[in-house]
Amino acid sequence: MKRRVIIDCDPGIDDAIALMLAFASSDIDIAFITTCFGNNTIQQTTENALNLVNLFGGNVDVYKGAENPLFIDRRPIPEFHGPNGIGGATLETSPRKLGEDYAWDAIYKEAVACNGELSIITLGPLTNIAIALFKYEDLAKYIKEIVVMGGSSSFGNEQPYSEANVYSDPYAFQAVLNAKIKVRMVGLNATETTRMTFDEMKEIFDLKTSFSDKLAPMLDHYLRVQNKYGEEKLVIHDAAAMAVAIKPEIAVSEILPVSVELTNGRMFGRTVVDIRLHSQAEKNVDVVKSIDFEAYKNMLKQAVAHYSA
Numbered sequence: 001m002k003r004r005v006i007i008d009c010d011p012g013i014d015d016a017i018a019l020m021l022a023f024a025s026s027d028i029d030i031a032f033i034t035t036c037f038g039n040n041t042i043q044q045t046t047e048n049a050l051n052l053v054n055l056f057g058g059n060v061d062v063y064k065g066a067e068n069p070l071f072i073d074r075r076p077i078p079e080f081h082g083p084n085g086i087g088g089a090t091l092e093t094s095p096r097k098l099g100e101d102y103a104w105d106a107i108y109k110e111a112v113a114c115n116g117e118l119s120i121i122t123l124g125p126l127t128n129i130a131i132a133l134f135k136y137e138d139l140a141k142y143i144k145e146i147v148v149m150g151g152s153s154s155f156g157n158e159q160p161y162s163e164a165n166v167y168s169d170p171y172a173f174q175a176v177l178n179a180k181i182k183v184r185m186v187g188l189n190a191t192e193t194t195r196m197t198f199d200e201m202k203e204i205f206d207l208k209t210s211f212s213d214k215l216a217p218m219l220d221h222y223l224r225v226q227n228k229y230g231e232e233k234l235v236i237h238d239a240a241a242m243a244v245a246i247k248p249e250i251a252v253s254e255i256l257p258v259s260v261e262l263t264n265g266r267m268f269g270r271t272v273v274d275i276r277l278h279s280q281a282e283k284n285v286d287v288v289k290s291i292d293f294e295a296y297k298n299m300l301k302q303a304v305a306h307y308s309a
């Protein structure tokens with residue numbers, strides 16, 4: 001049976017590839033998409049989400065979520081995903097209207113309707129989930145699992161040790177952890193194991209689809225920015241996390257104690273993963289350590305083939 005999921009995202013070039021993967025999958029049944037600020041403003045990420053759903057032929061609604069993080073101030077850094085969040089690609093405007101509910105209300109209604117069988121895949125800051133948990137005190141018991149692209153058990157990206165999605169709203173991820181929902185964390189340490197060469201990327205996206213000309217500038221931009229900072233290979237974080245959400249067996253993971261550093265300073269927003277064998281801290285998160293690169297590449301290839309058929 002297909003697993004019912006909500007995808008919470010902030011598109012974002014890698015979010016776009018993750019959506020491409022999700023809409024091609026026969027393992028998941030996408031209830032709808034929710035959006036969050038992050039890679040761009042909430043207006044832009046929502047517009048991108050609507051147009052991306054249209055681009056990939058998805059038949060689901062999009063609900064707008066948080067404009068800002070909890071308690072702190074953050075501004076998008078347009079460099080990484082381009083001024084419009086999708087590397088300057090111009091997408092056809094979706095004929096579909098935005099859903100009327102706020103993301104957190106839509107999430108709660110769906111969770112109750114699914115009666116404990118709903119999973120959530122987050123590809124951006126966790127603000128919408130935190131707001132939903134604050135607003136609906138019984139929500140946690142209705143959520144089966146959250147697969148989070150975020151955090152890291154090693155290095156960071158937005159800060160030396162803090163990953164962008166968690167750094168964008170550290171309090172939100174900690175609120176999710178406090179709610180004791182089953183969390184699988186696909187952090188930078190894990191997505192790093194899927195870094196691909198330019199040739200590998202070309203091979204994956206080789207087949208012609210109706211959206212090839214739209215993906216090309218996105219991937220180009222993404223590759224150029226990563227190259228600029230000396231990376232020869234490309235990592236598509238959200239797509240890697242989506243692959244793990246779709247096929248959990250492609251990841252190697254371990255349940256470990258995780259918390260978010262909330263003290264102001266250079267470590268703010270770091271996910272502190274406690275690997276000490278003698279640690280007495282509660283093991284609360286399934287931390288992905290590595291992803292089967294061949295399986296991941298095949299999933300991407302099969303997704304592209306699905307659209308080109």
Ligand code: BDR
Pocket residue numbers: 012013014015039080123124149157163164165237238
């Ligand atoms: C995450 O941050 C965003 O820039 C990407 O879309 C991804 O979700 C990687 O740290």
Ligand code: CA
Pocket residue numbers: 009010011012014015038039123124238
């Ligand atoms: Ca993202």
